[in-house]
Amino acid sequence: MRAVEARLRAEHRLSANDFETLLHLSRAEHGAMRRIDLAERLRLTPSGVTRLLDGLEEVGLTGRRDCPADARVTYSVITARGRKMLRLASCTHAAVCEELIGSHLSPTELEELSDLLGRLPGGDDFDAECCSAGTAATG
Amino acid sequence: MRAVEARLRAEHRLSANDFETLLHLSRAEHGAMRRIDLAERLRLTPSGVTRLLDGLEEVGLTGRRDCPADARVTYSVITARGRKMLRLASCTHAAVCEELIGSHLSPTELEELSDLLGRLPGGDDFDAECCSAGTAATG
DNA sequence: CGCTATTATTTGATGACTCAACTACCATAG
DNA sequence: CTATGGTAGTTGAGTCATCAAATAATAGCG
DSSP states (O other), X not given: OHXXXXXHHHHHSOOHHHHHHHHHHHHSGGGEEXXXXXXXXHTOXXXXXXXXXXXXXXXXXXXXXXXXXXXXXXXXXXXXXXHHHHHHHXXXXXXXHHHHTGGGSOHHHHXXXXXXXXXXXXXXXXXXXXXXXXXXXXX | OXXXXXXXXXXXXXXXXXXXXXXXXXXXXXXXXXXXXXXHHHTOOHHHHHHHHHHHHHTTSEEEEEOSSOTTOEEEEEOHHHHHHHHHHHHXXXXXXXXXXXXXXXXXXXXXXXXXXXXXXXXGGOOGGGGTTOOTTXX
C-alpha cells in the first residue's frame, strides 16, 4: 500500500484515498454517491470524508449535488476531469500492483491468496483483478 | 490490524506500535535496541520512534541507555514493568489474532497464506505463529 | 591532524485521520 | 402539530505519523 500511495502521489498528486474515491464514484450510478456511503467504502469516518472531498473539490475532480428528496444528504459526483484523472492514475495503480504482487505470484497463487484473504473478516478489500493484467475501472 | 489496535488500547492503553516496540525489545539482546534499528523494524522514521518512545518512557515501560562506544546512539531498553505489560498484552494480541485469522483458516491454509504473503516484497511481517495457538514472546 | 561525508537523533511544521459535539433535517407517534 | 429520536454532514481539538532541517558525533581520506 505504501508504494501505491507514493507512486500515485508522485505521478498524479493523488493520495490512495483520493484514487479510491474517484474509483468508487466512477463505478457508482451517475458517478455519484452519498458522502456517508463513501465513508463506509473507504473505511473512513464522515469527518474524514469531508476533509478528503474538500481537497478533491478544490482541484475540480469531484463536485457536489444536493439530494432533492432529502435535504440532509449531499452527493459527491465525479467530474469529467475526475474521470480523466482516474484513467491516468489507474495505469499507475495497475502497474504498481503488478510489480508488487502480480509479478511475484502465478495466477493460481494469486487466486489462492485472494480466496484466503476473502475468508477473513473485512477481507473483501483485496482486488486480485488489478494485480496482473487487470485494468481497474479504466473505463 | 484495526481491531488489534482497538483491543490493545482498550485493555492495556497500548497502541499497536507500543506493543510491537515492547515485543521487539524483549526479543533483542539484553532487551535493548538502537532507536534507529527499532525504527526500521517498526517501519517508522527515526522521528516517529523518538515520539513513540517518549510515551513509553514516560510511563516507565522502556528506558534509555547510552552507548559507550558511540556517543551518537542511544539504546532503548525494556524495563521490568515493560516485560510484565508485554506478557499481559500478548494474551490480548494472541486472542485477537486467533479471532481475526486463526479461527477462519485451517492450520494448512494459515501456512499457505503465510507462504504467499512471505513471497511478496515486505511480506516478512506476517507472523503466522501468533494466529492460532502461538503465544508471541510470552516469555 | 584537519576536512568532508555519513550516521543517529531530536525538533518544528504539516498532513491525515479520529472523536466528540454541534447543526440541520427527516420520520413517527402522541 | 409537536415532541422524540435517528441520520447526514461539518467543525474543533487532539493524536500519530511524516518531512525537512538542525545538532552532534564518527569515519575515513588527504
